[in-house]
Amino acid sequence: MNLLPWQTTQWQQLVSRRRQGKLPHAVLLSGPEGLGKRQFAEQFAESLLCHDNDENGGACGKCRGCLLLKAGSHPDFKRIEPEEAGKAIKVDQVRALSSFTVLSAQFDHGYKVVLIGPAENMNRASANSLLKTLEEPADNTILILLTSAPQRLLATIRSRCQRLNFIAPDYATATQWLNTQSVTNPQQWLEIADGAPLAALDLFNHDDESIESRYGSGLETLEALQSRRKDPISIAAEWQKKDSLRTVKWLTNWVMDIIRLAQGGQANSISCPSQQSRLTNLAKQLDIGGLHAYLPHLYEATRLLGTTQVNQQLLLEEILIRWAALPKNRL
Ligand SMILES: [Zn+2]
Incomplete structure (x- = not known):
């Protein structure tokens, strides 16, 4: 598992809820860009589809579930994102979800996982369609929504999701991490990126x-x-x-x-x-x-x-x- 140092609390929260059998049907990962929310979501999806989790709840990387996911052919995983970056998530993409969730998982006692993001890119019709899925949650199906603009989601969608907030790490944690990524002058890059370490790394690499x-x-x-x-x-x-x-x-x-x-x-x-x-x-x-x-x-x-x-x-x-x-x- 390759968890970023400022995401451990959020991870432990999800893992402990899972162990208690109390995972919500929908989780909303919310926070500014450049903190690694998508990376976190991908790892959580992997961990839910893994058949042999490690002691931290991470995926083993070797079981059939892990291998299928890596190959991009896991039948119980679905990703919904704009067809083009910056464009809307279309209603047809969200409608396809209902046929996916009604089928039972291909693996016994397994989860079905849907990753939706950026969630604020859903237009009115897509958002209303998603709301129907959220109102009638299917067993063992987990929806993971990602957003950097929660205020642009329908209030009814927000209220049906368990919200997990991500905030920029403190200065010391962020610069320490940037040092491990070989960023020179990490302090200034962090300032340029408004405190978001992954954005700082990206700007440093592609300035x-x-x-x-x-x-x-x-x-x-x-x-x-x-x-x-x-x-x-x-x-x-x-x-x-x-x-x-x-x-x-x-x-x-x-x-x-x-x-x-x-x-x-x-x-x-x-x-x-x-x-x-x-x-x-x-x-x-x-x-x-x-x-x-x-x-x-x-x-x-x-x-x-x-x-x-x-x-x-x-x-x-x-x-x-x-x-x-x-x-x-x-x-
Ligand atoms: Zn595995």
Whole structure:
């Protein structure tokens, strides 16, 4: 078994429920991208279909169930995902589930396992179809749903699933793990990836060479805006060329760090230690009340950028204009 260090609690919870014979019919694995939820789900599916679990509840990798699953031909396992990345999960895909679940498992006393994700990619019709399956659960069938946006699922789906939350690990655990993956400068990659270790690893391995410099120069740009050496319109035009959402998340983390530092927080309490000296300077200059009032605008921008088609240029201009107008401390 190859469990990530920040997933052991969630694993033990499922294993102990299984041993008590109290596994729910549906589990919702919920949490930000880049924490390894899918990897966890795959391992849990393997463990349910294995006939010879180890003492930690993991799969043996050698029995008939394990081999069939590895070969992609296990009759009691089904995967439902968008046919193309980013597209919707279609209603026909979910409807096929009902014929799968009514059949009894091919192996005696075995489970049937369905992995659905990203669950928020179900459209209205697919979600309603899944709801029917959830309302009449079949014996020994476990549905594992994955989501990074639980608020976009029907409330009735959420309420019929046992929810298991995944949160970003603490800084020490994450950097230690990134070290084992041979990531150089893990601290900065973790900051760039908003604290998600697998996302940090992925960016490190597949960087388009610009994200590191964009992150590194971000606060400098914001200082230039404060001192009127740059204007919001040209910065917004720059930002919207590349992953606006990520840039707004960086800005949010920096603002939260500035607030922490202004309140006397130490360097080890901030989430972006590589930017400490610039953040400390800003903490001296900016009024803390103004920063608190600024945060809700950043949350709203994050929400809009993550869920809908918006005019990114206008949205970024608006938060940059607000940044430039933040009240200053009298020095
Ligand atoms: Zn096995």
